[in-house]
Amino acid sequence: MPILDRRTFVRASIAGATALTPVGRVMAQTGSLQDVGSLFVASPKPTIYTAREIVTLDPARPAAEAVAVVDGRILWVGSLEDTVAILGDQSYEVDTTFADHVIVPGFVSQHDHPVLAALSMSSEILSIEDWVLPTGTVPAVKDKQDFIDRLTAAVAARSDPDEPVLTWGYHPSFYGPLTRAELDAISTTRPILVWGRSCHEFFLNTATLERGGLTQEAYDAFSASAGEQSSFEDGHFWEQGMFAVLPYIATMAASPERLQAGLEIVRDYMHSKGITIGNEPGGILSRPVQDGVNAVFSSPDMPFRWSFMPDGKSLVGMYDDDAQVIAETEKLASWYGGMTSTTSKQAKLFADGAIYSQRMQVREPYLDGHSGEWMMDRDVFERAFRIYWDAGYQIHIHVNGDEGLNRVLDTLEANLRRNPRYDHRTVIAHFAVSGADQVSRIRKLGAIVSGNPYYVTALSDQYGEVGLGPERANEMVRLGDLSRAGVRWSLHSDMPMAPADPLFLMWCAVNRLTTSGRVAGSDQRVTVEEALRGITIEAAYSLKLEDEIGTISPGKLANLTILDANPLSVDAMEIRNIGVWGTVMEGRMLPAGEPERKASLELPGGPQVKQEFTEAALHHALTVAHGVH
Incomplete structure (x- = not known):
């Protein structure tokens, strides 16, 4: 029996459709986990983590009691008996640190600054x-x-x-x-x-x-x-x-x-909230500033990885030649290393203004008659979209108002007709004010949404009186409509526009309670499982990382968030109060609250x-x- 290469093994989906892998062939022939275990003699020593509950979000195995990790990846998920059996004679250790805790997929900070x-x-x-x-x-x-x-x-x-x-x-x-x-x-x-x-x-x-x-x-x-x-x-x-x-x-x-001190605060804060990977949409275009960020975020003892998405708006403004825009975008990859990286073939653009300044472009006037702002002129936005679209990039677009959303969807539709693309996953980021009529169009065009549910909690009461009026303020971030229409969506905080606290984002999306304690737009509430998916697998999907993170599945990176309680079973009002023990990040156990290295x-x-x-x-x-x- 040949020795199975470790990388082939950890990338194999052992459960279900595994017949084409060496593991699958052995299982198909013998049906024996013990025979499969004999393949792994040459692998590094695995660690089996047990927990009170393991929420995998993997439809093939939604719950488990043990997860085996080797070389930073998930080897197996299931019962302790099956996990031990599949390892056969290979040496392993069982870690019961999380015996009184709940393991969920590592939280993904999809959009923060x-x-x-x-x-x-x-x-x-x-x-x-x-x-x-x-x-x-x-x-x-x-x-x-x-x-x-x-x-x-x-x-x-x-x-x-x-x-x-x-x-x-x-x-x-x-x-x-x-x-x-x-x-x-x-x-x-x-x-x-x-x-x-x-x-x-x-x-x-x-x-x-x-x-x-x-x-x-x-x-x-x-x-x-x-x-x-x-x-x-x-x-x-x-x-x-x-x-x-x-x-x-x-x-x-x-x-x-100040930057160094602040980055250390942000690092420790995000770790304490269970984040295992994050992304800055609109990467830094100043090398000295990026080097300053790298001094903290690239360190090998960082408790999470961080990627930077190129700032397409600025790059398009810097270069008149379309090919040079893409060339300069690709060059940015050399600015990162260690625990930081650039996203692969993704870029960020802007439509209209910010919600906190009430400068989003809206179809109906503001109560006081003031106007919104366009962050990119139409011709510049359309050129930028075309350049990155034709280069095969996934485009993430900051858009807050329903008129801004019209511009985004019009541009997306025009490019789909001109140059059709499959699985483009254009991301509508923020999604503050929108119309119910626009949701079906989002689905038709194949776009996805990254919403910020904190807008409802923090702003609905005040904006119902100042600026938007009650109807628009109550219906902000209409996630319920997205779910009913079958549009995939994730959650983000846009820190510091909201706390980078995934459990709190879940709480906001599920309850939609405002600062006064009322429910705003009750029909836009989502289920707890949908909200948990919004900070894990759907956030991973929005970054095209769903094959690497987002669920607890064999072959994926061993990114786990360790909680005191199961967010799927506690009272919905208690989700924000669930304690975070820490994380397992690519196999490293990282308790929250422990001091990190000070950067220089x-x-x-x-x-x-x-x-x-x-x-x-x-x-x-x-x-x-x-x-x-």
């Missing part, structure tokens, strides 16, 4: 929601006065009188306008930078403007669009105005040290290099997350 999260999470967080971080819990801001009081206390607590204070999370739709005069009342000497919850705007005090050298004369030299989207008198700069002010404030808002982020050069680095880091954070241009 490490740099944006790092800079916001390392600031003075004063936001519309609680943030429970490894560094402590930051409670939500109650109202504007609470914001002023807490910011005043944060400024007073600084021992260095010259240290700038950066705070993130203020939301004018919740707390009202914020002016330079109000910030000056807190301090006229210490720079105060208030970064809006949408990440699309800054509110600055006079000390910040003076230290940065932004005079009235310099402000008057802004471009027409930047001048229209800013107010020097109020110290308020948004959209184009925000980018115009960026060179003046970059070193006060960001630094290599070295940035050679003087102040000019630091200025360029911080500008590039902020530019990436602000553009890639929401397509601000």
Whole structure:
């Protein structure tokens, strides 16, 4: 009997349709697990993990009591008796660490932004929601006065009188306008930078403007669009105005040290939430900033892998030649290594504006009559889509409004007719405001959806009164309609637009409870199993990784999330409260809460290099997350 190559074995699906593999042939001839076990003598020593419950999400074996792991992959899943039998005479060990726990497929963070999260999470967080971080819990801001009081206390607590204070999370739709005069009342000497919850705007005090050298004369030299989207008198700069002010404030808002500290917070936070693999849609196009991220995220002791999807919007804007766009996209693969990588033949584009700034393009007007924004002009969007479509790329598109969705679906349909493609899996990312009529069209065109259910929890109450009105606010992220239509969908957080907490995303999608405790759009709720699939196998499918991760199946990577309870059997309201023991990531047992290695982020050069680095880091954070241009 020949020895079966280990890689062939771990990629074989032993259960069911295995007749074409060596394992399958032996089983077909003898029906004996013992005979199969004789094939594995040369394999490395497997570990058999047992647990109170194992939820596989594999239809062939939905539940199990043991999973055998070897060389970072899943060898077998089933009863302990069968698992031991299939190993035959091969040496193995049984690990009972998870005897009182539940094993589920490793959580997939399908769409998050490490740099944006790092800079916001390392600031003075004063936001519309609680943030429970490894560094402590930051409670939500109650109202504007609470914001002023807490910011005043944060400024007073600084021992260095010259240290700038950066705070993130203020939301004018919740707390009202914020002016330079109000910030000056807190301090006229210490720079105060208030970064809006949408990440699309800054509110600055006079000390910040003076230290940065932004005079009235310099402000008057802004471009027409930047001048229209800013107010020097109020110290308020948004959209184009925000980018115009960026060179003046970059070193006060960001630094290599802040980025490193923030990335470590994000790393530990995501690990504590059971994440085993993640993705940044819209990879960094500044090599020094990517090197800074790699200093933390590429480390061999990172508790999860992270991939970066090329920022197609920026790349198309940089090159007039279509072939060069693809060539430069492919070159980005050399920027990664270790625990980071680039996605294979995938790119991110943008349709309309962000939901937190209420700049999505909608079919019916906003209550106050303001307008949405297009993040890419139609001709640029259509060119970018065509370039990546014809190159065989999977295209992920940031789109929040129903009018934005019309543009995406029109473009997709035109390209399908011009150059038909099978299994293109075009991803509609965010999916905030949509119409029921658009769901059937999504299915017809073969698109899939990555939705953010936190929009309902955090924003439905307020947006029902400000901006959208109750009907549109209640029906945001209509996952129920997608399920009924047979459209595949996954869940994401877009951290820091929502906490990168997969169990919390499940809770949001299943319950659709708002901050006031009411249910918004009850018919858009989904089942618990659908929600669990949304953070595992469907998230993997959206990244074309379903053959490697997403279920606990023989041959796949041994990525497991270890929980205190089974999310499929607890009360739906308790899903968010399930404890996370940690993960098994490609066979490594990684308990949550254990300190990780501190990275060393070295940035050679003087102040000019630091200025360029911080500008590039902020530019990436602000553009890639929401397509601000």
